[in-house]
Amino acid sequence: MRPTVHDIAAEAGVSLATVDRVLNRRPGVRRQTVEKVENAVTRLGYVRDVTAANLARRRVYPLVFIIPSGPNSFMRVLESEIASAMARSGVERTAIRIETVPPFDPAAIVRVLDALDPKQVSGVALVATDTPEVRAAVDRLSDQGVQVATLVSDLPGSRRVHFCGIDNVAAGRTAGNLIGRFCGGRSGKVLVVAGSMNLSDHMDRAAGFAAVLGREFPGLDIVGPIETNDDADTVRDAVTSALDQVSDIIAIYNLGAGNRGLIEALAHRRDRTLSVVAHEVTEHSRQALSDGVFDAVINQDCGHEVRSAIRVLKAHADGISPLSEQERIRIDIFLRDNLP
Amino acid sequence: MRPTVHDIAAEAGVSLATVDRVLNRRPGVRRQTVEKVENAVTRLGYVRDVTAANLARRRVYPLVFIIPSGPNSFMRVLESEIASAMARSGVERTAIRIETVPPFDPAAIVRVLDALDPKQVSGVALVATDTPEVRAAVDRLSDQGVQVATLVSDLPGSRRVHFCGIDNVAAGRTAGNLIGRFCGGRSGKVLVVAGSMNLSDHMDRAAGFAAVLGREFPGLDIVGPIETNDDADTVRDAVTSALDQVSDIIAIYNLGAGNRGLIEALAHRRDRTLSVVAHEVTEHSRQALSDGVFDAVINQDCGHEVRSAIRVLKAHADGISPLSEQERIRIDIFLRDNLP
DNA sequence: GAATTTCTGAGGTACGTAAATCAGAAATCC
């Protein structure tokens, strides 16, 4: 049986009330006595029964998720994952609110962040546009005691406590490695399509991709990246005209969203054998994989990301540091055959 | 606020004791009254507070993990994952015991299974050799009310409640797809190395691999599978002699263990460009990936598998069916660049 | 040494559920 507060009180030779004061860092205990209790805790290997504690204190964690609105499939999947986390609110003692903001609009994010009442919110998770204003707003909120985590795209240099997402440089390298091998020694050009260079995830992927191609596949030259603001129609038009104008494109890497546009652009040309790698498993990309239009899709499990964000924000709100092992999000590679 | 048992008692117009009897399926309640309570439950949307319930009933789940002994790195990783689950026992209200048995020894598994006291064990997770004796022993245990889950390798047709592992046919297909593409249109032979055809995971992988190669890459012919009993030295010797005897091997798929032997066999021959795909991220395979000896490693997250097994066994012990979504184990593909 | 201030102990209630006891109501049997 694991020890309880009663055991500690007995071991330390103090009363239950004193143990409680020490454990919950309440004032009114002499330094000496604090040490006696803390020694007893380590001697007995006491760990607080979090479930009993939460039951007793009727704690709820008010959390806010800020995500882009718009047709981006990945963001809609993310939203549905947050929704299903909301359904578990009762069990997990969370009170989750979703705030959607127009995509690529830093000012809108800042407005939402600044409108939050630090006393009413214990944590915020946001898909951040990487600009100074957003960073400043995050830091303001952090300073007021609100735990902030970035989701999907990071805000390096800010006072966010955690980034819930993948290592995007490694994801870009992975894409480079895949495309390099799929091209099997052929030479030619690789078209890179991106959403926005204001998103740190897109920037990182582009950098990782370029690094691998430059180092390991010198026969492949990069065209782009083209910026599309993650708009499918823009992607379609840009890819179509690139394929028309540049003759020796043998591979395409879409490191942003708008896969629908990419699929549409490729639908017309069955003539050439293009290696295509994209990101995020959605309705469209899943179909493209099984049709053989995409060769591989790199994915981040956004269900895992949302659950991780909640765990991390709760832990930080309680002053605990979360288990890093469980919070690392993997870079998934999906081919047609291992699609979940 | 979510409703409590008190609210239900009030809503149904019965006492707390009756609600408790209905919720916990204890006898002594008239059919009519049961319905009244159940209606109140659905009307109010009551869900039991599992943490409070566990607190009150001081429930612990005695679980047994049965895994092979021996030098197999993957199994040792699995063991360490179980060990870290044991460290969480206090929090998760489990009492986990590990039983190691000699690998490829069905009789040993049967002995351990039969020695278990059904009254003292609520669940068992085992890495099963797929033989009739083992299946019979599992069924006997199931009939005595012990929940059994298979781990890593399944026991199809048995009365196990769940398989905690990957879809190994799909894993084999994935390997086939990767090797096919990595070979980039070249023709030649692919050496397939397996551990034992008494392991259903190995059988499934071989089948999936062969299916994809036959259907999509007609230029590639399979040599093998060679059976090695997952012994590294056997793998080394078998691969070495196969490479000596068969001239046009251009790829190797090791669908079992013993990666160390494969690496040793390849260390001597830098002359040819072999595509190599293996299973499970371990110390050896990780090194081989970053050295460029292996091109890809297909992995199952055994930390996830162990955690899933615990959740599933606990849920079944309580007569609850677990959320299938969270319990699906992914087929991870790792290249050098997305190694965790 | 008296008056403070600071610390500590004892005791209680609460969280939501499980489980037990016991008394009494309702249904069933003879």
Add this chain to the structure above:
DNA sequence: GGATTTCTGATTTACGTACCTCAGAAATTC
């Protein structure tokens, strides 16, 4: 219709922790 059996209600204790109050001990100040 009385005896039995089956059902139901009321009440209590417990789980491990949080948090509150109040009395009194100990240390500090004047």
